[in-house]
Amino acid sequence: MVIHRVIRKQSKGIMKYPQSFIEEIKARxxxxxxxxxxxxLRRAGREFHALCPFHKEKSPSFTINDEKGFFHCFGCGxxxxxxxxxxxxxxxxxxxxxxxxxxxxGLSVPRETKSEVEREEKTKSLQQVMEVAAAWLEEQxxxxxxxxxxxxxxxxxxxxxxxxxxxxxxxxPADRDALTRAMRSHGISEAQxxxxxxxxxxxxxAPYSRFRRRLMFPIxxxxxxxxxxxxxxxxxxxxxxxxxxxxSPETALFHKGRQLFNLDLARRAxxxxxxxxxxxxxxDVIALAQAGIQHAVAPLGTAITPEQLxxxxxxxxxPTLCLDGDNAGQRAMARAMDLALPLLxxxxxxxxxxxxxxxxxxxxxxxxxxxxxxxxxRDAQPLAALLWQQVMEQxxxxxxxxxxxxxxxxxxxxxxxxxxxxxxxxxxxxxxxxEAQYQRRTPNARQNGGAWxxxxxxxxxxxxxxxxxxxxxVPPPPITRSSDMxxxxxxxxxxALVVAHPGLLAEASAEEFWLHAPMPASWQQQLHxxxxxxxxxxxxxxxxxxxxxxxxxxAAEPINQMTQAMVALGVDLSKDEMVRTGRAExxxxxxxxDVERARVKVECAEAExxxxxxxxxxxxxxxxxxxxxxxxxDRERSRFYREDPLIDATTHG
Ligand SMILES: [Zn+2]
Numbered sequence: 001m002v003i004h005r006v007i008r009k010q011s012k013g014i015m016k017y018p019q020s021f022i023e024e025i026k027a028r029x030x031x032x033x034x035x036x037x038x039x040x041l042r043r044a045g046r047e048f049h050a051l052c053p054f055h056k057e058k059s060p061s062f063t064i065n066d067e068k069g070f071f072h073c074f075g076c077g078x079x080x081x082x083x084x085x086x087x088x089x090x091x092x093x094x095x096x097x098x099x100x101x102x103x104x105x106g107l108s109v110p111r112e113t114k115s116e117v118e119r120e121e122k123t124k125s126l127q128q129v130m131e132v133a134a135a136w137l138e139e140q141x142x143x144x145x146x147x148x149x150x151x152x153x154x155x156x157x158x159x160x161x162x163x164x165x166x167x168x169x170x171x172x173p174a175d176r177d178a179l180t181r182a183m184r185s186h187g188i189s190e191a192q193x194x195x196x197x198x199x200x201x202x203x204x205x206a207p208y209s210r211f212r213r214r215l216m217f218p219i220x221x222x223x224x225x226x227x228x229x230x231x232x233x234x235x236x237x238x239x240x241x242x243x244x245x246x247x248s249p250e251t252a253l254f255h256k257g258r259q260l261f262n263l264d265l266a267r268r269a270x271x272x273x274x275x276x277x278x279x280x281x282x283x284d285v286i287a288l289a290q291a292g293i294q295h296a297v298a299p300l301g302t303a304i305t306p307e308q309l310x311x312x313x314x315x316x317x318x319p320t321l322c323l324d325g326d327n328a329g330q331r332a333m334a335r336a337m338d339l340a341l342p343l344l345x346x347x348x349x350x351x352x353x354x355x356x357x358x359x360x361x362x363x364x365x366x367x368x369x370x371x372x373x374x375x376x377x378r379d380a381q382p383l384a385a386l387l388w389q390q391v392m393e394q395x396x397x398x399x400x401x402x403x404x405x406x407x408x409x410x411x412x413x414x415x416x417x418x419x420x421x422x423x424x425x426x427x428x429x430x431x432x433x434x435e436a437q438y439q440r441r442t443p444n445a446r447q448n449g450g451a452w453x454x455x456x457x458x459x460x461x462x463x464x465x466x467x468x469x470x471x472x473x474v475p476p477p478p479i480t481r482s483s484d485m486x487x488x489x490x491x492x493x494x495x496a497l498v499v500a501h502p503g504l505l506a507e508a509s510a511e512e513f514w515l516h517a518p519m520p521a522s523w524q525q526q527l528h529x530x531x532x533x534x535x536x537x538x539x540x541x542x543x544x545x546x547x548x549x550x551x552x553x554x555a556a557e558p559i560n561q562m563t564q565a566m567v568a569l570g571v572d573l574s575k576d577e578m579v580r581t582g583r584a585e586x587x588x589x590x591x592x593x594d595v596e597r598a599r600v601k602v603e604c605a606e607a608e609x610x611x612x613x614x615x616x617x618x619x620x621x622x623x624x625x626x627x628x629x630x631x632x633x634d635r636e637r638s639r640f641y642r643e644d645p646l647i648d649a650t651t652h653g
Pocket of ligand 1: 052077
């Protein structure tokens with residue numbers, strides 16, 4: 001360990017990268033994710049704990065803090081950020097670590113040049129310009145007669161003086177030269193003001209203020225430095241054509257697609273709440289903060305961009321988009337889905353909460369209070385369910401129209417780039433199609449005129465209802481699994497179960513089972529090895545011991561996925577809660593059923609192909625036997641789903 005740290009220090013001086021680049025790397029790579037790929041982690045409140053990878057220990061003294069972006073070992077004193085960890089863990093130098101992290105974060109490594117240094121210095125001076133301007137605009141709001149109009153507006157919206165100063169709200173006066181004059185006394189030139197977007201220069205006319213008679217919202221970067229402004233018109237604006245909101249243009253400081261309003265203040269709250277709300281407007285974010293909901297951000301006057309989505313995913317796995325119930329909100333939802341689908345990766349998705357028509361978070365909080373708003377956020381729908389609703393529940397009068405809907409849906413699903421996520425979306429869609437077909441066949445659905453409409457007689461599917469079985473007298477055929485579960489790989493679910501309930505190892509130790517378990521061959525071998533050659537007494541081993549053995553035997557990535565699966569399944573090792581409630585056994589039954597089903601299905605298809613090639617009694621009998629077996633498995637499967645939903649997906653928050 002000591003040796004590593006010496007190496008780290010020595011190599012630091014070799015090459016200097018721009019500070020902004022280093023910051024960008026740290027902002028993009030979540031330290032718990034990076035370390036979680038290398039060693040198993042356990043969440044402990046705001047931090048993660050693990051066995052230290054840099055010294056030998058029996059109980060975890062290695063902690064990781066995402067918010068602060070560092071790790072620390074209380075045992076051996078190892079300490080550092082994402083770069084330090086990469087260097088120490090992989091035994092590589094500073095430069096190599098930077099290159100590795102940059103490629104992971106999708107950044108290209110800049111070359112240290114003179115112009116780069118100059119650019120950084122210029123950026124620093126532009127930041128100072130923005131700071132002085134922000135302070136002056138605040139002063140105009142709080143202490144001038146003209147600012148009265150804006151102060152009144154804010155009072156009517158229920159904003160307290162504390163909230164005003166927390167968000168550093170300001171007022172831009174009507175005088176188009178006032179800012180220039182005031183800034184000149186601080187030694188700030190017109191050229192600088194043009195560069196930060198506060199002045200507009202058109203050809204040979206004198207430059208003038210971009211923002212006039214507007215309430216000013218400073219837009220801050222991650223380090224709370226003002227980098228841009230949003231300006232809102234005030235009631236009674238004489239120019240009827242003035243846009244309601246006006247933002248700073250793109251500048252050297254401000255790239256609106258890569259920033260989010262309030263990201264700096266929301267970060268900590270998002271880590272604490274393990275939730276993040278994405279609103280449409282600045283006033284929404286501010287109203288929520290005043291009501292005590294600090295973990296809200298907003299995009300900057302445009303639809304969410306891929307970069308912004310990545311920023312959100314660095315903070316939480318399932319950010320919640322909060323959209324209006326009107327047509328614009330519907331369009332925003334469609335856009336957000338199209339944006340998010342291709343980018344989905346295991347564990348990361350979006351929740352979408354729809355507000356009542358005509359309400360926004362600001363008005364809702366004021367009129368109905370915080371609990372009403374929180375209820376709407378709790379009811380946020382998972383992306384998969386919304387995709388289904390949006391495409392398939394539009395009503396289709398003919399089989400052809402229904403087929404077209406199905407085609408559209410599959411095209412969207414095929415847009416998902418991550419193969420595992422795509423696989424589970426396809427499974428989800430197939431399951432829903434089967435469910436919808438079943439419902440058309442029931443008398444209830446026929447009363448609805450037998451329309452080709454999946455929603456007829458169907459209960460709204462959402463994250464808290466588990467499966468849709470309860471609504472019809474006869475349970476529908478197998479299906480709809482909890483969204484949380486289906487987004488993870490079966491392999492990690494299996495591992496999570498085995499760890500939660502080591503006794504299962506003895507139960508299912510038949511080699512046959514592990515041969516067909518849906519996991520990579522290497523894991524199968526390792527598990528088999530654990531069970532047979534190490535002679536693990538499955539009844540005697542504790543979950544924690546087993547997890548550590550597995551961590552030694554199996555590579556880091558599956559273990560990381562397994563930990564995610566455990567969180568999604570609500571596995572609580574310390575309390576052994578799953579064992580106590582008997583959930584593990586039932587879930588295990590389901591998983592075994594899944595495995596069996598996959599195996600028999602393949603065999604059945606093979607038998608069918610053989611039969612097609614050569615028709616004889618013996619081959620026909622084999623095919624029929626396999627079909628019967630498959631049906632029996634399906635019957636058992638639907639029995640699982642008839643019982644109460646196993647996983648009430650209330651693990652989101
Ligand atoms: Zn240590």
